[in-house]
Amino acid sequence: MTAGxxxxxxxxxxxxxxxxxxxxxxxxxxxxxxxxxxFLGPSGCGKTTLLRVxxxxxxxxxxxxxxxxxxxSKVPPHLRPVNTVFQRPSLFPHLDVGENxxxxxxxxxxxxxxxxxxxxxxxxxVRLAGLERRRSHELxxxxxxxxxxARALIGRPKVLLLDEPLSALDLAIRLEMEEELRRxxxxxxxxxxxxxxxxxxxxxxxxxVAVFRDGHIEQIGRPEEIYRRPATPFVARFVxxxxxxxxxxxxxxxxxxxxxxxxxxxxxxxxxxxxxxAWLVLRPEAVSVTEPSACGNGxxxxxxxxxxxxxGYSYRIELPGVPELLKAExxxxxxxxxxxxxxxxxxxEPAACNLLPRxxx
Amino acid sequence: xxxxxxSPLSGAISVAALLFxxxxxxxxxxxxxxxxxxxxxxxxxxxxxxxxxxxxxxxxRDAAWNSLMVATAxxxxxxxxxxxxxxxxxxTSSRWRAPLALLFFVPxxxxxxxxxxxxxxxxxxxxxxxxxxxxxxxxxIYVFPYFLLIAKAALDRxxxxxxxxxxxxxxxxxxxxxxxxxxxxxxxxxxxxxxxFALSFDEFVITFFVIGxxxxxxxxxxxxxxRTIDPSINTISTLLLAVTLLLFAIAFVLTLRRDLAxxxxxxxx
Numbered sequence: 001m002t003a004g005x006x007x008x009x010x011x012x013x014x015x016x017x018x019x020x021x022x023x024x025x026x027x028x029x030x031x032x033x034x035x036x037x038x039f040l041g042p043s044g045c046g047k048t049t050l051l052r053v054x055x056x057x058x059x060x061x062x063x064x065x066x067x068x069x070x071x072x073s074k075v076p077p078h079l080r081p082v083n084t085v086f087q088r089p090s091l092f093p094h095l096d097v098g099e100n101x102x103x104x105x106x107x108x109x110x111x112x113x114x115x116x117x118x119x120x121x122x123x124x125x126v127r128l129a130g131l132e133r134r135r136s137h138e139l140x141x142x143x144x145x146x147x148x149x150a151r152a153l154i155g156r157p158k159v160l161l162l163d164e165p166l167s168a169l170d171l172a173i174r175l176e177m178e179e180e181l182r183r184x185x186x187x188x189x190x191x192x193x194x195x196x197x198x199x200x201x202x203x204x205x206x207x208x209v210a211v212f213r214d215g216h217i218e219q220i221g222r223p224e225e226i227y228r229r230p231a232t233p234f235v236a237r238f239v240x241x242x243x244x245x246x247x248x249x250x251x252x253x254x255x256x257x258x259x260x261x262x263x264x265x266x267x268x269x270x271x272x273x274x275x276x277x278a279w280l281v282l283r284p285e286a287v288s289v290t291e292p293s294a295c296g297n298g299x300x301x302x303x304x305x306x307x308x309x310x311x312g313y314s315y316r317i318e319l320p321g322v323p324e325l326l327k328a329e330x331x332x333x334x335x336x337x338x339x340x341x342x343x344x345x346x347x348x349e350p351a352a353c354n355l356l357p358r359x360x361x
Numbered sequence: 362x363x364x365x366x367x368s369p370l371s372g373a374i375s376v377a378a379l380l381f382x383x384x385x386x387x388x389x390x391x392x393x394x395x396x397x398x399x400x401x402x403x404x405x406x407x408x409x410x411x412x413x414x415x416x417x418x419x420x421x422r423d424a425a426w427n428s429l430m431v432a433t434a435x436x437x438x439x440x441x442x443x444x445x446x447x448x449x450x451x452x453t454s455s456r457w458r459a460p461l462a463l464l465f466f467v468p469x470x471x472x473x474x475x476x477x478x479x480x481x482x483x484x485x486x487x488x489x490x491x492x493x494x495x496x497x498x499x500x501x502i503y504v505f506p507y508f509l510l511i512a513k514a515a516l517d518r519x520x521x522x523x524x525x526x527x528x529x530x531x532x533x534x535x536x537x538x539x540x541x542x543x544x545x546x547x548x549x550x551x552x553x554x555x556x557x558f559a560l561s562f563d564e565f566v567i568t569f570f571v572i573g574x575x576x577x578x579x580x581x582x583x584x585x586x587x588r589t590i591d592p593s594i595n596t597i598s599t600l601l602l603a604v605t606l607l608l609f610a611i612a613f614v615l616t617l618r619r620d621l622a623x624x625x626x627x628x629x630x
Contacts, residue, residue, distance in 0.1 A: 055529060077528045078536075090526040094544040104530040107540075151530065 007069065008033040008191040009054060009159055014063035016049055023049040025215040026063070031159075031193065036185050038194040038202040041212030042238070047195045050212075051161050054193065056080045068158060083152035084161040087168060089144035091136035097123070097147050098132030104155040122150040125184060142173040146180070153188060162194040166201065178204055199239045203227060211235050233356060236281040243282040243326050246358060249275060262321025264299055279356040286352035287328035289315055289338060292345045299346050301326065303338050313337045317346055386602065393595035411596040421597065424581035428562055431493055431577060435500045436558040439508045443557075444550060447512035448538065452521075462513070469506045476503060477570030484571060491573035499571045500561040507560065508553045511616055515549040516542070552615030559608035563601055 011029040015022065024046045031037050039047035052058045054065055056077035064073045072080055083104075091100050098119050099106070105115045123129050126146040136144060145165055152160060162181075166174045182205060185192050196202050202209045203223040210220040211234075219231040230236035233244040248260040259266045261280070292300050304325055305316035312331035315338070319326055326346060338344050396408035415421050450462050468476065480499045481491075489495055519542065527541045543550075565579040572580065582597050 057525060057528075076533075077525075078531050078533050082529075084526070084529045086522055086526060088520075088522060090520065090522045092523060092527075092541055092544075103527070103532075103540075107531050107536060148526075155531065 007031060007066070008035065009193065010064075010066035010069070011050070011054070012064040012066060014050070014053060014060045014065065016046075016053060016058060017061045023215055024053070024060070027217060029210065029217065029220070031191055033158075033191055034189050035208065036192040036194065036206045037208045037210060038196055038206040039210050039212055040196055040199060040202040040239070041218075042197055045212040046215040047197075047210075047212045048163060051084075051163055051193065051195050054159070055082055055084050055161055081157055082159040082161055083155060083157040084163060085145070085148050085152050085165045087164045089136075089141075089148040091144055091147055091151075093136055095136075096132065097128070097134045097136060097139070100136060100147055101132075101150045101154055103151060118154055119150075122154040123147075125153065125187065126150045126180065140173075141169050142177060145169065145177065149181075149184065153184070153190075156188075157190065159191045159193060160188075162192065164195055164197070167196070167198070174201075181205060203239070209239075211238060213238075229354060230281060231356075233279050233281070236279075236354070236356075240283060241327065243280075243284065243287070243324075245280040245282065245322060245324075245326075247278055247280045247355075249278055249355075261299060262319050264320060266299070277358040279358045281354040281356060282326075282348060283352065284314070284327040284329040285331070286348050287326065287330075288347050289317070289328050289330050290345050290347070292343045300343060301346055303340050303342050303344055306337055306340050308337075315344075317344065319346070389595050390599050390602070392592050393599040395592050395595075411592045415593050415596045415600075418593075420576070421581060424576045424578050425600075427493055427575055428578040431497045431500060432558045432561040434497045435504060435561040436554045438497075438501055439505055439557040440550065440554045443505060443508040443512055443553070444543075447509050447516055448542070450509075451513050451516035465509055466506045468502050469510075473503070473564075473566035477567040480567065481570045491571055493572070493575055495571040495573070496568050496577065497561075499567040500564055503564065503567055504557040504560045508557050511553040511556070512546070512550055515546040515616075519545055548615040552612040555608045555615070556612040559605045559612065562608070563605050 007030045009029070009031040011027050014024055014027045016024040027046075027050060029050075039050060041047045049058065053060050054067075056072070056075060056079075060073065064071050066072065067081060091097075092103070095103070101119045101122050102115050105118060110118075119132060120129065123131060126149050128143060128146050128150065131139075131143075136147065139147065145168075148165070166177050169177065178201060181192075181194075194202070194205060203226070206223060208220060209223050209226045211218045211226060213234055219226060219235045221229075226235060226239050230239060230242065236242040236244050245261055250258045250260075256267050299319055301317040301319040303315055304318050307314045309329070312329060315328040315330065316325040317328060328346065391404065393411055394407045394409070395404060396406040396410060446465065450458060450465070455461075477499065480495070480502070484491060484495050523541055523545075524537050527537045532540060563579055565583065568577055568580055569583075576584065578597065578601055582594055582601070585594055585597070
C-alpha cells in the first residue's frame with residue numbers, strides 16, 4: 001500500500017469489450033477513501049461490468065485500475081484488497097453462519113480465539129449476534145444478505161463492492177437494509193461502491209452518484225446535484241422520472257422571452273443564455289394543477305390519467321402539441337382531484353425548471 | 362398428486378415387467394441356499410453348504426481378490442482423474458468444451474466386444490503383457506464416462522457465483538476447489554465412484570479379452586459353468602449380486618440424495 005495515496009479507487013481510461021460489444025468506453029473515475037459511491041443506470045449500461053473490473057473478475061481490455069495508488073490491473077481477484085457483496089448472498093451451504101463469516105480468516109490461518117472474536121464482532125455489526133451456529137438455509141433472505149455483508153467486511157477490506165445486494169429483497173426489508181448499510185458505512189469508515197438500477201436507493205445511500213449509460217458515465221455528482229441539476233435529458237428521466245419537454249426560446253423584448261411548448265407560446269421573463277432549441281426539465285412534484293382560468297400565463301391541458309398516492313394525486317396531462325403526457329405529482333391531503341377528461345391549468349415556478357441545450361429545430 | 366388418471370392396465374403391466382426382471386434372480390438366489398445339488402424344483406430344504414464350499418475354495422478366493430483389487434484401482438483412478446476432467450470441462454469457457462465432452466463420452470456408445478477387441482490389439486501392439494493391469498486399464502476406459510457424466514452434472518448444477526465469492530474472499534484456485542467445490546459435490550463423487558467400482562466388479566466382456574492367466578469373479582463363474590452346473594455357481598452369483606446391489610444402492614442414495622431432499626422440500630412448501 002502506498003502511504004497517503006489520495007484515492008481509494010482510481011479508474012484510468014478503462015475500456016471493456018465482450019467480443020464485439022463495448023461494455024465500457026474509456027471510463028475515468030476516482031473515489032476518495034471513505035466515500036460511498038453508487039453506480040446507477042439501467043441494465044446493460046456497464047455499471048456491473050465496471051464493478052467486476054474493480055473486483056478483478058474481468059480484465060479490462062484497455063486502461064488501468066488502481067487501488068490505494070497501486071496498479072492492480074493484472075492482479076487476480078483473490079489477491080485484491082477488496083471484497084464484494086453479490087446480488088445473491090452465495091453463502092457456502094456446507095458451512096454454518098459463523099464459518100461462512102470466518103471464511104477469509106481461515107484462509108490466512110488466523111488463530112481461533114481471534115476468529116471467534118472477529119466473527120462475533122462482524123455479526124454484531126450486521127445485527128445477527130449469536131447466530132454463529134445457524135445453517136444458512138435456516139435464514140431469511142434479508143438475514144442471508146447480512147451474513148454475506150459480515151463475511152465481506154470481516155477482512156476489513158479497503159473497498160467494499162456491492163452488486164445490487166438488495167434487489168432480490170422485499171421492499172420493507174430493502175428499506176431497513178438501506179438504513180443498515182448507511183450505519184455500517186459510518187461505523188466502518190470504509191470506501192463503498194454500490195451498483196444499483198434503483199435511483200431512489202442511489203439518492204438515499206450515497207455521497208456521490210455516477211449515472212451510467214451505454215458504457216460511459218453520463219453524469220457524476222452529489223445526489224442533490226444529480227437530482228436538481230441533471231446534465232442530460234437521460235439523467236433527468238432516469239433519476240426522479242422528470243418531465244423533459246422540447247421547447248423553443250426566442251427573445252421577445254428587452255426583458256421577456258417567447259417560449260414555445262408544443263403548440264402554445266408563452267411569454268416569460270428573459271432566460272439568460274438560452275436561445276433557440278432547449279429541453280425543459282421539470283420535476284413532477286414541481287407542477288401545479290389548478291382550475292383553468294382565462295387570465296394569466298399558463299398551459300391548459302386535459303387530464304388523461306389519475307392515481308391516488310396517499311399523500312396526493314399523480315396526474316398524466318395531455319398538453320396541446322406535446323407528444324408525451326406531462327407527469328404531475330400533487331400533494332393535496334383533502335382536495336378533490338380533477339377527474340379524467342377535465343380541463344386543467346398547469347404551471348410551475350421558474351426556479352423549478354432546468355433548461356438543457358437541445359440539438360435540432 | 363391428484364387428477365392423473367392411472368389405468369389399472371398400466372399398473373398390471375408394470376407388475377408383470379418387474380416380475381419378469383426379478384423372478385430369474387430370485388430363483389438363482391433361492392437355489393444358492395439349496396441343500397442338495399439339484400437346480401430344479403422341488404426345493405427340498407435350506408442349507409449354507411454351498412456358501413461354505415465356495416468360500417473355502419482357493420480359486421474362488423483368488424478370483425474374488427483379483428476382482429476386488431481391479432475394482433478398487435479402477436474406482437480410485439476414476440475418482441481422481443474423473444473429478445479433474447469434470448471440473449475442467451464444467452468450468453472452462455473454451456469453445457472446445459462441447460466437442461471435448463462429447464469425445465469423453467464416446468466409450469459409452471461402443472459395444473464392450475469392440476472395446477475389448479480394440480484394447481487387445483492395442484496392448485499387443487504396445488507390447489503390454491496381459492494381466493490384471495490391462496484389465497484395470499480396460500475397465501477404466503469403460504467406466505470413466507459414467508463417472509464423468511455424473512460428476513460433471515453435479516458441478517454444472519453448482520452455483521458458480523459461490524466460487525466467485527470464495528475467490529473474492531481471498532481463496533486461490535486450489536483453496537476454492539477443496540474448500541468450496543469439493544465439500545458440495547463429494548457425496549455425488551463418492552456415489553459415482555461406487556458405481557465405477559460396481560461396473561468394474563461385474564464386468565465380463567472386456568475382461569475376457571484383456572486378461573492373462575488370472576481370473577476375476579465373472580470370469581470364474583463363466584469357467585465353472587463350462588465344467589459343472591451345481592448350486593455353487595448360484596452362490597457366487599448371489600455374492601456378486603449382493604456386492605453390486607449394495608454399491609448401486611450407495612451410488613443411488615449419494616447421487617440422488619439432494620434431489621430427493623429438494624423434491625420433498627418442494628412438496629412440503
